[in-house]
Amino acid sequence: MKLLLTTAAILAASATACADDTKHFDGGFLGGEVGYLSGDDPTGTYYGGMAGLRKQTDDNLVFGLEGAVGTTSAGYVFDEADSEDFYKSQWSALATMGFASGRNLFTVGAGYAHASSSYVYSGVEEDASYNAVAGMVGYERAIGDHLSLRARVVTYKFDNYITSIGLAFRF
DSSP states (O other), X not given: OHHHHHHHHHHHXXXXXXXXXSOTTOXXXXXXEEEEEEESSOOEEEEEEEEEEEEEOTTSEEXXXXXXXXXXXXXXXXXXXXEEEEXXXXXXXXXXXXXXXXXXXXXXXXXXXXXXEEEEETXXXXXXXXXXXXXXXXXXXXXXXXXXXXXXXXXXXXXXXXXXXXXXXXX
16 A cells, blocks of 8 residues: 555656646747837837747747737827827837746847837928837746737837737747
């Protein structure tokens, strides 16, 4: 009886130790995010979508590429000059690297970002855009076999920051 209980205890302990060997952050993903744009330029609500592809190694290092596209409610209104400045859209493409610990992923990334805006001055509308180097830090938690909750901060030239949360569906 002692042998049976000891064997059962060893099997239960080894099953528990191996239970989370799943690569929760390997493969492609799609998702959406909401957040807030802040910095030197106008501030406002941000919302967008994301997609990417990642590879998780046996050592739990995670390498990937991801892109995001979105828009904001950010804008200025200058009463004295009868002008407005509103962001239309922005997108980024980032190379990412991270470390997975069970269902948790800590990431950093760098890449390229583009933003478009519209200026209205005395009733005349003009479009403008800028390109910048982008950086990112983030955290992701696998909350199911195919679903993750993400939080991240993306910065463009360290002037503007988008802090967001989102859901990612892994396939």
